Amino acid sequence: MKLLKTKKRKRILQLIGIAVLFCIIGYNTLFRSQNMIEYRINPSLVCVNPNWKGNVFINGKFQNDTIPESAPLLEVLKWKFSKNPQKKEKKEENYRLTVESIDSFSDTKNKIIWLGHATFLIQLDGARIITDPVFGDIPTKKRKVQLPCNPDSLKNIDYLLVSHDHRDHFDKKSIEQLHLNNPFIQALAPLEAKRLFSTKKLKQIPLQEAGWYQEYNIEKDIRIVFLPAKHWGRRSLNDFNKTLWGSFLIIGKKTKVFFAGDSAYHPHIYKDIYNLFGAIDICIFPIGAYSPEYMMASSHMNPEEAVNAFNDLKGKIFIPMHYGTFDLSDEPLGEPIKRLITAIIENNRANKLTELSIGGTYLIDNLK
Numbered sequence: 187m188k189l190l191k192t193k194k195r196k197r198i199l200q201l202i203g204i205a206v207l208f209c210i211i212g213y214n215t216l217f218r219s220q221n222m223i224e225y226r227i228n229p230s231l232v233c234v235n236p237n238w239k240g241n242v243f244i245n246g247k248f249q250n251d252t253i254p255e256s257a258p259l260l261e262v263l264k265w266k267f268s269k270n271p272q273k274k275e276k277k278e279e280n281y282r283l284t285v286e287s288i289d290s291f292s293d294t295k296n297k298i299i300w301l302g303h304a305t306f307l308i309q310l311d312g313a314r315i316i317t318d319p320v321f322g323d324i325p326t327k328k329r330k331v332q333l334p335c336n337p338d339s340l341k342n343i344d345y346l347l348v349s350h351d352h353r354d355h356f357d358k359k360s361i362e363q364l365h366l367n368n369p370f371i372q373a374l375a376p377l378e379a380k381r382l383f384s385t386k387k388l389k390q391i392p393l394q395e396a397g398w399y400q401e402y403n404i405e406k407d408i409r410i411v412f413l414p415a416k417h418w419g420r421r422s423l424n425d426f427n428k429t430l431w432g433s434f435l436i437i438g439k440k441t442k443v444f445f446a447g448d449s450a451y452h453p454h455i456y457k458d459i460y461n462l463f464g465a466i467d468i469c470i471f472p473i474g475a476y477s478p479e480y481m482m483a484s485s486h487m488n489p490e491e492a493v494n495a496f497n498d499l500k501g502k503i504f505i506p507m508h509y510g511t512f513d514l515s516d517e518p519l520g521e522p523i524k525r526l527i528t529a530i531i532e533n534n535r536a537n538k539l540t541e542l543s544i545g546g547t548y549l550i551d552n553l554k
Contacts, residue, residue: 209381217275219543221254227397234411235399237487241377247427248377250416257426258416261481268514273475281520283510286545288335291342294313296550298443300542302331303511304355306445306470307340311438313406316340317347317445318355319364329516330519334545343368344406346391347406348375349447350431351382351419359454362387374410376430382421397473398432408415409437413459415449417485435463441550443468444499448508450484451491455495456498465500467553473526474509477517486515489526493533504530504539505548 201514226248227233242249249255270276290298291307299307304318321337323329337360346364349355365371365387373383373393383393394402396412404410417431436443444466449455460466476488487495489506496504509522525540530539540548 202550218529223252227399228395231394231396231400231402233397233399234401235458239398241397241430248419248430249427250418255418255427257420258481258484265478265481268271268478272516272518272521276516279518279520281510281518283331284543284546285331285334286543288545289339291335291339296438296441298470298505298542298548298550300505300507300544300546301333301335302329302544304349304447304507305473306507307343308436308443308445310436310441310443311407313345313396313404313408314343315345315347315410316343316364317345317434318349318447319360320354320357321360321363322357324357324512327354329511330513331544337363338367340364341367343371345404345410346371346373347410347434347445348373348379348382349433349445350376350417351379351413351421351425352448353421354514355448356382356421358382358385358388361391363390372410372540373481374434376412376432378429381429391524395545396432397430407439409435411435411437413444414455415447416452416455417448417450435459435466437463441467441553443470443550444501445470446472446495447516448472449484449495450489451487451495453494454496456495460499462515465502467501468503468505468548468550469496469499469501470505471495472508473506474517474519474522475515476522477515482515489522490529492526493529493535496534496538503548503553504535505542506539511544 221244223242226243227240242252244254305320306317308315321333373391377395377397379395398414401411413433413435415431415433418427419429419431420426433447434445471492473489473492475486476482477523506526510519530536
């Protein structure tokens, strides 16, 4: 009993310490004398939206719009001190994603392979692309399912897409290993991503930074455009929103693939993308890490909202991600996919859902 009380007291003191640090950071953010609004864009890249003047940048931080946001300090504290109403359900659940082992990636067919969480290998029209590579555990979170391949087998990759700086999307060790086996890989990332590639090993990777609606300079016979997402960034206590976040549209000869990164649902984002590019063939959307709502709704969409976004894009195929690999929030691991199936059936679009296993493949040329 004494040991339990000691652990509880230590935990409370840790949380108080975190609260004090967050409050100091929040005070510095909220009470500056003047909000200096700038609009950031990479002048060396083409902007595909003629009405876009750049990403909002206020007092050294990127923002989703011109209303400054600070780190959700009170929500985090409330979450840490609150009881999870689904705790019993999570404990009794035995949901696990299926893993299909992959020995080789020598096949050059147009396809999409899910490696877990937000990591996909995408092959389209002679280009090989990997998104948000995370091959192992992340700080404080163990991977719930194994990687379906040996990371050293991931070779001949042309482009690394980085949606934002959170540790479940940008893992330095995974990228270093990827670069070791792909010495000519190029990184396509958001504005100020050079902060992420500052180590001796990562500095060797050629890097292009883009703002929303900007198109990267691509040597292959495809186009890749960086697009909006409603999210935020942080890797440590004092770097809130120092690096931009976003989504990607990969445009091939016949097929458009949208990778949403992390985002809350905001209808104008996806309707604007549709208005610029028309209907999207394949949409890869996050469906997990949405509970508790007061904490997550401003940065993560739930399954029903993901279907709304898919409908906004007039999508043809929905591939879900961001569930089952890491336990990041209060909902049970298997709840997101169950809610997604229900929502997409209610929208009369059940035939559009492609539910991949870890290591599972979608053949793009099968798209009708």
